[in-house]
């Protein structure tokens with residue numbers, strides 16, 4: 001195997017730090033140009049579409065009838081499944097990787113529980129768990145309204161008027 005050539009480390013004349021010359025520029029806000037200028041990009045797209053709608057409709061039709069569509073959909077499905085899995089792992093880690101009641105730590109049993117039993121509101125607002133997780137991630141995984149419960153404790157809590165039977169002697173719903 002050919003040995004990689006050692007490059008001499010150059011130092012910036014202005015900062016005295018190792019030179020950044022030739023390195024990819026790092027975005028300051030974590031966004032790329034397109035994301036930062038979304039309105040302008042969308043406006044330009046509308047402009048191009050309006051200039052020749054038929055061309056764009058024909059392109060859409062061609063895409064719909066081509067073999068590309070199933071491949072693109074399959075790719076998107078795979079990507080979202082992987083994204084959901086990694087988001088779930090992150091969510092589980094953020095909330096302690098274990099049931100807050102009985103300590104169960106098998107990931108497949110664990111669910112995000114709404115401490116105040118207001119899950120219906122979140123479901124109305126976010127539709128899917130992944131959308132809720134991504135919102136919670138943005139909020140820094142708030143612990144005041146959410147906790148991890150295993151499926152048993154979560155179900156038991158719902159059946160027992162908001163408190164897991166593990167925590168109360170009187171089981172209302174026998």
Ligand SMILES: [Zn+2]
Nearest residue numbers: 099102150153
């Ligand atoms: Zn549990």
Ligand SMILES: [Zn+2]
Nearest residue numbers: 101153164166
């Ligand atoms: Zn429990």
